[in-house]
Amino acid sequence: MKKNAGVTRTMWMAIAVIVIVVIGAVIAVWYVARPQPAGLTVYSLWSGDEEANFMKVLENFTEQTGINVTHIGFSTQELLIGVPTQLKAGASLADLVIAPWPAWILDLAEDEHLVEVTDLITATKYPTGYINSVKDTAGKIWAAPFKASGKPGFWYKKSFFQDNNLEVPGTYQEFKDLLADIMQIDGIEEPIASGDTVGWPLSDTTEAFIMGLGGYQLQEDLIAGTVNWTSTEVRDVFEDLRQLLAAGYFSEPAEWQSQVAKFWDEKYGIYFMGSWITTMSQIGDVSDLDFFPFPETDGVAGSVDYCIIPKYTENLDQAKELLQYLAGAEAQETMVKLGGFLGTNVDVPDTAYGTLDKKVLDFISQTTVHIVPDLDDAVGGRFQTTFWDQLKLLWVSPTTGTLNSVLEALQEEAG
Amino acid sequence: MRHCKKKQDKTIAYGGAETKGRTITPLVFLIPAFLLVTIFVLYPVVSTVSLSLFQDSKFVGFNNYLELFGRRSFSQALIHNGLWILIHLPLSVFFGLLLAVLLRQVKGGAIIKSIIFLGMVIPLVVGGILFRFIYDTDAGVVNALLRFIGLGSIARSWTFYPDTALISLIIGTIWIWTGFSMIVYSAGLEGIPIELYEAAKIDGASRWKTFWRITVPMLRPATIVVVTMTLLWVLKVFDVVYVATFGGPGGASTVMAFEMYLDAFQAFNFGRASAIATILTLMTFGFAAYMVNRMAKS
Numbered sequence: 001m002k003k004n005a006g007v008t009r010t011m012w013m014a015i016a017v018i019v020i021v022v023i024g025a026v027i028a029v030w031y032v033a034r035p036q037p038a039g040l041t042v043y044s045l046w047s048g049d050e051e052a053n054f055m056k057v058l059e060n061f062t063e064q065t066g067i068n069v070t071h072i073g074f075s076t077q078e079l080l081i082g083v084p085t086q087l088k089a090g091a092s093l094a095d096l097v098i099a100p101w102p103a104w105i106l107d108l109a110e111d112e113h114l115v116e117v118t119d120l121i122t123a124t125k126y127p128t129g130y131i132n133s134v135k136d137t138a139g140k141i142w143a144a145p146f147k148a149s150g151k152p153g154f155w156y157k158k159s160f161f162q163d164n165n166l167e168v169p170g171t172y173q174e175f176k177d178l179l180a181d182i183m184q185i186d187g188i189e190e191p192i193a194s195g196d197t198v199g200w201p202l203s204d205t206t207e208a209f210i211m212g213l214g215g216y217q218l219q220e221d222l223i224a225g226t227v228n229w230t231s232t233e234v235r236d237v238f239e240d241l242r243q244l245l246a247a248g249y250f251s252e253p254a255e256w257q258s259q260v261a262k263f264w265d266e267k268y269g270i271y272f273m274g275s276w277i278t279t280m281s282q283i284g285d286v287s288d289l290d291f292f293p294f295p296e297t298d299g300v301a302g303s304v305d306y307c308i309i310p311k312y313t314e315n316l317d318q319a320k321e322l323l324q325y326l327a328g329a330e331a332q333e334t335m336v337k338l339g340g341f342l343g344t345n346v347d348v349p350d351t352a353y354g355t356l357d358k359k360v361l362d363f364i365s366q367t368t369v370h371i372v373p374d375l376d377d378a379v380g381g382r383f384q385t386t387f388w389d390q391l392k393l394l395w396v397s398p399t400t401g402t403l404n405s406v407l408e409a410l411q412e413e414a415g
Numbered sequence: 416m417r418h419c420k421k422k423q424d425k426t427i428a429y430g431g432a433e434t435k436g437r438t439i440t441p442l443v444f445l446i447p448a449f450l451l452v453t454i455f456v457l458y459p460v461v462s463t464v465s466l467s468l469f470q471d472s473k474f475v476g477f478n479n480y481l482e483l484f485g486r487r488s489f490s491q492a493l494i495h496n497g498l499w500i501l502i503h504l505p506l507s508v509f510f511g512l513l514l515a516v517l518l519r520q521v522k523g524g525a526i527i528k529s530i531i532f533l534g535m536v537i538p539l540v541v542g543g544i545l546f547r548f549i550y551d552t553d554a555g556v557v558n559a560l561l562r563f564i565g566l567g568s569i570a571r572s573w574t575f576y577p578d579t580a581l582i583s584l585i586i587g588t589i590w591i592w593t594g595f596s597m598i599v600y601s602a603g604l605e606g607i608p609i610e611l612y613e614a615a616k617i618d619g620a621s622r623w624k625t626f627w628r629i630t631v632p633m634l635r636p637a638t639i640v641v642v643t644m645t646l647l648w649v650l651k652v653f654d655v656v657y658v659a660t661f662g663g664p665g666g667a668s669t670v671m672a673f674e675m676y677l678d679a680f681q682a683f684n685f686g687r688a689s690a691i692a693t694i695l696t697l698m699t700f701g702f703a704a705y706m707v708n709r710m711a712k713s
Binding site: 080107198388396 | 486487488552571572575576577661662663664665666667677678680681682683684
């Protein structure tokens with residue numbers, strides 16, 4: 001009798017297992033085969049306010065075309081690595097990707113993973129430099145410029161400068177004097193905030209020094225690889241930077257957004273950052289914010305967010321439609337009006353810009369100022385992470401020995 | 416008796432078939448495992464080794480390996496992995512054994528052990544983020560402690576500096592890994608016959624002598640397990656480095672697995688990344704084979 005009970009229990013357990021497996025299989029099949037919502041998927045680096053602004057642009061697109069768009073924001077590393085990995089596997093979950101790395105885009109184009117956009121946009125509607133960065137040697141264009149971010153200089157709090165009788169510097173010597181003055185102010189930890197995360201805030205600051213002290217041409221030559229990192233002209237620029245670091249004018253690198261909060265709390269006097277700082281919630285009152293360019297600079301790094309279409313997309317026509325919309329003046333005007341960014345299309349009217357954005361636009365539009373690509377974005381690859389990493393080293397150990405080792409490491413990676 | 420003879424005859428008659436069946440049946444059961452190992456282990460290993468001999472689809476022989484050993488960052492990574500082994504391995508073994516022995520005799524030791532073992536439950540990615548906070552200048556508990564004991568002047572973000580980044584990570588992971596060695600040693604201690612200790616006591620052996628002459632030798636199998644697992648883990652350490660320092664500053668905390676990641680997914684140089692993977696595999700395989708052999712002998 002007991003044996004029978006055991007057999008019955010075993011039988012019921014077996015039936016239960018089979019039922020669970022069957023139900024699991026049915027659910028799995030349904031999940032895989034369920035009808036997917038029609039529409040496009042866009043990848044970008046944006047989150048928070050930046051994403052919210054972009055979503056408004058996408059909503060306008062959906063209203064006009066009836067095409068639904070899903071946006072997925074990634075971190076720098078996720079996008080930098082995730083997209084090429086998918087493409088190299090011959091697949092893409094995104095129909096359109098927005099990324100600010102021209103070298104990365106050209107590498108993907110060279111490996112034949114992208115759709116050519118030469119005929120989808122009017123190249124003359126954009127600054128030549130923006131287009132040339134994503135044009136291959138055969139003259140084919142592989143990405144459409146969407147929005148741009150200027151990295152115009154050092155941001156400061158007007159009331160802080162006023163309260164402490166500080167003046168915007170016009171020369172490099174005045175800049176150094178300003179740092180010395182800020183250093184003396186009570187409550188100040190260091191004069192300049194240093195941002196960190198993966199390293200781009202330090203590279204942006206360094207590029208300002210390269211262009212400000214060595215000229216925009218030096219940055220272009222470094223991108224092209226025609227100047228060595230160990231050459232005298234590069235060493236001279238880095239030596240000036242090293243001296244400021246050694247004097248304690250820069251803070252220890254810390255998470256860049258938390259540094260914006262500390263900057264606004266007057267723990268630091270100035271912060272080198274892109275124009276997107278005007279949209280950040282840490283800035284209490286944007287009307288109290290202003291910037292000054294690196295003294296006597298003749299160059300400014302412009303970072304452009306480019307739209308690319310992976311050739312593996314299943315919604316090619318719709319993706320092309322979205323790319324054309326984002327590259328057009330209407331979408332860019334919407335984005336510009338939301339603040340923090342510049343349009344790339346020349347048809348975006350000046351009236352769309354807020355006061356600070358207009359000031360940035362006016363500064364970078366001067367004939368004496370050249371817009372050059374962001375150095376580490378333009379070179380890309382392993383050089384980019386090496387550049388970030390070596391700058392972190394220089395920031396925390398600003399000795400002559402470290403400087404030599406940093407420049408040698410950069411040359412080794414660039415060479 | 417007649418019955419037995421009949422059975423014996425039957426065995427003789429079918430002996431060959433039975434032996435054959437005994438050989439084939441286990442093999443049949445091994446097929447699924449063999450297939451899985453072939454598809455998910457052997458094939459990737461062979462592919463990786465083969466890929467390490469190519470660069471952009473061109474056969475380059477051992478060039479990727481030669482290039483690696485000529486690179487400063489890889490030499491740095493090799494040295495750092497060596498330092499992980501030299502520092503992390505003895506300390507985590509020592510603390511694991513110490514805690515296992517001490518907590519065995521303490522009331523509520525099991526609860527304390529569970530708390531210490533919690534470190535092992537933390538994913539290393541989370542561990543890496545924790546380390547960034549723990550070592551942070553303003554928010555970090557390490558610097559708070561230093562300030563409390565009057566050493567505030569040396570407070571800084573320990574993972575940011577080249578001279579302290581690597582050692583900070585190693586110390587942090589010792590905290591995480593000690594829970595593992597403590598648990599293995601605790602299980603080992605339970606397996607030592609009590610009679611041995613009683614005999615030693617009767618013979619008048621001191622506690623120190625008993626520890627060295629009975630406990631340590633009897634824990635040899637546990638030690639081999641701890642050393643093997645720790646070595647393998649240390650050789651392939653990646654996640655905590657990626658999250659806490661990204662190998663920096665200036666490559667000060669880079670390790671081989673991180674270099675492999677950079678080559679594969681930053682430079683998209685799969686040939687060179689495969690060469691690192693092959694070197695790592697050979698090293699871990701060599702260590703594992705040696706330790707397993709010792710374990711079998713012991």
